[in-house]
Amino acid sequence: MSDLILKPNIDDADEFYADLLAAHEGLDxxxxxxxxxxxxxxxxxxxxxxxxxxxxxxxxxxxxx
Structure with missing residues (x-):
């Protein structure tokens, strides 16, 4: 059984965050x-x-x- 990973674990987190913001751009x-x-x-x-x-x-x- 695995445990939830709560420490930073995203490759290139800043780029992912930018992609996430871009996906929301223009949405109400x-x-x-x-x-x-x-x-x-x-x-x-x-x-x-x-x-x-x-x-x-x-x-x-x-x-x-």
Whole structure:
């Protein structure tokens, strides 16, 4: 069983971030939110491991103090 990776793990993260911003360029809030939802579902499907997905959901919903 694997654990969720929370340390930086994206090759060329700055370029990915630029691509992500470019994908949202010109979209209104509703279309931007829909793009984020589709991307999340595509990546969740790619991961496929329900345990990892549960860990990711828990990590994303932690409240920062």
């Amino acid at each position: 809030k509703a279309d931007s939110d829909a793009l984020n939802a589709r991307l999340l579902l595509v990546l969740a499907n790619h991961i496929g491991d329900r345990t990892i997905l549960s860990q990711a959901l828990a990590a994303a919903t932690l409240k920062k103090e």
